[in-house]
Amino acid sequence: MTSTPSNKTDIWSADAYGTTVAPFVAALTNKIVAWLEPQPQDEILDVGCGEGVLTAKIAPHVKRIVGVDASPNMIESFNKTFPGVDARVVDCRHLDKDQSLCNASFNKVFSNAALHWILRDENTRTNAIKGCFDALKPGGLLVSESGALGNVAEVHAAIIGALVHQGIPVEAARNASPWWFPSLDAMKNLVESQGFKWLKGEVELRQTELTNNEGGGIEGWVRLFGADFLSLLATEGQREVAVREVVQVLEGVGRRQHDGAFTVNYIRLRFVAQKSP
Numbered sequence: 443m444t445s446t447p448s449n450k451t452d453i454w455s456a457d458a459y460g461t462t463v464a465p466f467v468a469a470l471t472n473k474i475v476a477w478l479e480p481q482p483q484d485e486i487l488d489v490g491c492g493e494g495v496l497t498a499k500i501a502p503h504v505k506r507i508v509g510v511d512a513s514p515n516m517i518e519s520f521n522k523t524f525p526g527v528d529a530r531v532v533d534c535r536h537l538d539k540d541q542s543l544c545n546a547s548f549n550k551v552f553s554n555a556a557l558h559w560i561l562r563d564e565n566t567r568t569n570a571i572k573g574c575f576d577a578l579k580p581g582g583l584l585v586s587e588s589g590a591l592g593n594v595a596e597v598h599a600a601i602i603g604a605l606v607h608q609g610i611p612v613e614a615a616r617n618a619s620p621w622w623f624p625s626l627d628a629m630k631n632l633v634e635s636q637g638f639k640w641l642k643g644e645v646e647l648r649q650t651e652l653t654n655n656e657g658g659g660i661e662g663w664v665r666l667f668g669a670d671f672l673s674l675l676a677t678e679g680q681r682e683v684a685v686r687e688v689v690q691v692l693e694g695v696g697r698r699q700h701d702g703a704f705t706v707n708y709i710r711l712r713f714v715a716q717k718s719p
């Protein structure tokens with residue numbers, strides 16, 4: 443297992459993510475997996491693979507798949523659950539520096555629900571995409587789904603508001619966002635800037651039903667995915683007040699009238715880009 447240490451706190455836990463809060467992320471992937479079109483001869487790099495549920499689902503259909511993720515917690519869980527699938531800790535913000543992966547040996551690079559985290563820092567945005575390019579053989583494909591402009595906007599705005607009410611300056615609250623949700627054109631410009639040819643892309647509103655279990659739902663969502671925002675607050679008490687406010691505010695927005703289920707407006711950005719043959 444190669445390892446690229448990350449200087450960020452590991453907010454991820456396979457139990458909270460895949461079991462309690464967001465099992466739908468790896469599950470609602472029919473469209474992007476159809477765009478990936480796994481083939482028996484494929485050698486695939488899965489960027490931001492998480493705890494491996496989706497990677498392991500693809501694995502039996504391809505020659506080789508390697509999962510990479512910055513979270514030691516996620517990779518530890520991946521290795522325990524799917525010991526037959528290759529998974530490594532790699533901070534993909536610096537993927538282009540990893541010579542063991544960026545050696546033109548894959549014919550597809552795949553990424554689900556991860557690029558909006560990996561591309562957050564604009565200083566390393568091109569390094570991540572260049573790494574995908576360098577990992578690919580000539581003619582290889584980059585196939586990705588991640589959050590688009592406006593993704594989970596109601597939750598994003600409610601969290602920023604709650605931080606401001608706790609005395610955090612609005613700019614600091616905005617800057618704490620761990621996500622980059624680009625327009626389709628911004629993503630296209632980025633991947634083209636690193637040599638890819640854009641083959642197709644789309645943006646889709648996907649109103650997504652959250653879990654309804656202990657530790658999950660919108661509260662669990664905010665605690666897990668909003669951890670970087672909440673870390674701006676000094677005390678546990680302040681964080682609790684902020685989480686309660688977000689949940690209260692969103693109660694007026696996301697509750698489905700016909701069955702009472704709670705939904706969040708996910709907006710997905712999918713694309714396929716190619717390294718020239």
Ligand SMILES: C[S@@+](CC[C@H](N)C(=O)[O-])C[C@H]1O[C@@H](n2cnc3c(N)ncnc32)[C@H](O)[C@@H]1O
Pocket residue numbers: 454467468489490491492493494495496510511512513516532533534535553554555556559560
């Ligand atoms: C929402 S999960 C998606 C996991 C998986 N692809 C799936 O479909 O279930 C996002 C993943 O991106 C990973 N991630 C965030 N920043 C990263 C980085 N800089 N490099 C690699 N992975 C990163 C997280 O650790 C997390 O496992």
